[in-house]
Amino acid sequence: MTTKKRVFSGIQPSGNIHLGNYLGAVKNWVAGQDEKENFFCVVDLHSITVPQDPVELRFQTRALAAMLLAAGIDPKKSTLFVQSHVTVHAEGCWLLNCVTPLGWLQRMTQFKDKSAKQASVGVGLLDYPVLQAADILLYDAHEVPVGEDQKQHVELARDIAQRFNHIYEEEFFIIPEPKIPPTGARLMGLDDPTAKMSKSLAHVRGHAVRLLDDPKEIMRSFKKAVTDSGNEIRFSDDPEKAGVNNLLGIYKAVTGKSNADVEADFANARGYGDLKVGVAEVVIDFLAPLQARYQALMDDPAELDRILAIGAEQAAAVSQPKLREMKEMMGLVLPVSGNR
Ligand code: ATP
Ligand code: LTN
Numbered sequence: 398m399t400t401k402k403r404v405f406s407g408i409q410p411s412g413n414i415h416l417g418n419y420l421g422a423v424k425n426w427v428a429g430q431d432e433k434e435n436f437f438c439v440v441d442l443h444s445i446t447v448p449q450d451p452v453e454l455r456f457q458t459r460a461l462a463a464m465l466l467a468a469g470i471d472p473k474k475s476t477l478f479v480q481s482h483v484t485v486h487a488e489g490c491w492l493l494n495c496v497t498p499l500g501w502l503q504r505m506t507q508f509k510d511k512s513a514k515q516a517s518v519g520v521g522l523l524d525y526p527v528l529q530a531a532d533i534l535l536y537d538a539h540e541v542p543v544g545e546d547q548k549q550h551v552e553l554a555r556d557i558a559q560r561f562n563h564i565y566e567e568e569f570f571i572i573p574e575p576k577i578p579p580t581g582a583r584l585m586g587l588d589d590p591t592a593k594m595s596k597s598l599a600h601v602r603g604h605a606v607r608l609l610d611d612p613k614e615i616m617r618s619f620k621k622a623v624t625d626s627g628n629e630i631r632f633s634d635d636p637e638k639a640g641v642n643n644l645l646g647i648y649k650a651v652t653g654k655s656n657a658d659v660e661a662d663f664a665n666a667r668g669y670g671d672l673k674v675g676v677a678e679v680v681i682d683f684l685a686p687l688q689a690r691y692q693a694l695m696d697d698p699a700e701l702d703r704i705l706a707i708g709a710e711q712a713a714a715v716s717q718p719k720l721r722e723m724k725e726m727m728g729l730v731l732p733v734s735g736n737r
Contacts, residue, residue: 402433402539405532406438408438410460413599416680420581430470436476441480459698462477478708478712482708495727496561505525508522530558534570541573546593554573558572586604586605587623588622603621605618608688620673622643624673
């Protein structure tokens with residue numbers, strides 16, 4: 398029997414999924430489905446670490462699951478589920494909280510950024526990476542495919558796993574590896590190429606390309622994209638050219654072409670206007686079939702619920718026994734009845 402490597406990743410249902418999420422994370426989830434055993438999670442408990450509108454969150458959770466299926470996650474090959482449907486994530490987080498030093502969490506850059514933007518900071522925002530560690534560790538995941546911005550959180554999950562193993566039982570938790578794609582790992586905002594394209598800003602016009610935007614909106618966002626005062630269309634790490642570099646990076650990630658071929662495609666462009674239209678066109682063509690599949694799934698809510706219920710069952714079958722073992726190691730008395 399060959400044991401496949403396990404993959405775990407998550408995405409928050411807070412706001413509209415955008416091209417950065419797709420190219421930085423979801424595309425790799427889809428691509429790796431055949432070789433690995435996959436768990437993909439809509440992390441609603443992570444979303445409520447900042448204020449959410451309940452009606453909107455409920456809609457976005459289901460919409461995101463439909464979008465992941467439309468993007469190619471195949472429930473026959475991968476387990477797709479909603480985090481709050483599998484209650485062991487929250488319990489595992491509590492157990493890990495008790496071995497995680499506070500200082501580790503206070504150093505997280507995402508916490509510093511997000512807490513600076515909140516008038517009142519909930520404990521959940523600080524604890525966010527411990528819940529993420531529970532997500533990963535409860536599944537004995539070897540690999541965590543994420544965008545660049547999540548590297549620090551996966552490294553923290555490794556540190557927590559090592560600490561737990563050291564205290565309770567060597568090799569109990571698998572030490573997970575972040576898997577960051579070579580292209581598309583960090584898309585920048587079209588309105589500000591110095592800041593990452595972000596779901597929480599996706600409602601700001603011209604910031605992100607949302608996977609559900611219509612062709613007109615996509616064209617408009619690209620046409621308004623911030624570039625520089627020059628006219629050279631080439632990849633560059635010069636901060637001045639971050640806007641052009643971002644546009645070329647999007648084109649490259651969507652078409653799968655090499656840097657040289659991408660630059661060759663724009664060799665005869667008359668300026669940034671042509672670049673923007675060229676990138677918009679490939680994105681529009683790429684998104685059209687995905688949007689049609691999404692709509693079909695949203696039109697059949699019973700089928701979506703059925704897929705998510707099966708996913709939750711499959712996920713619990715793996716994570717519940719792991720949680721039980723954790724509890725046992727930590728000296729908790731397990732209840733005699735039931736499977737928890
Ligand atoms: P928010 O900005 O509200 O925190 P987000 O856009 O970062 O949301 P998440 O749900 O936190 O979205 O991330 C889902 C996945 O998308 C993660 O693997 C993350 O690394 C990846 N990702 C997010 N933003 C980008 C980006 N701009 N470029 C590439 N990958 C990204
Ligand atoms: N914090 C992650 C979402 C996330 C996740 C995970 C990613 C929650 N749990 C487990 C990988 C593995 C983010 O993408 N912002």
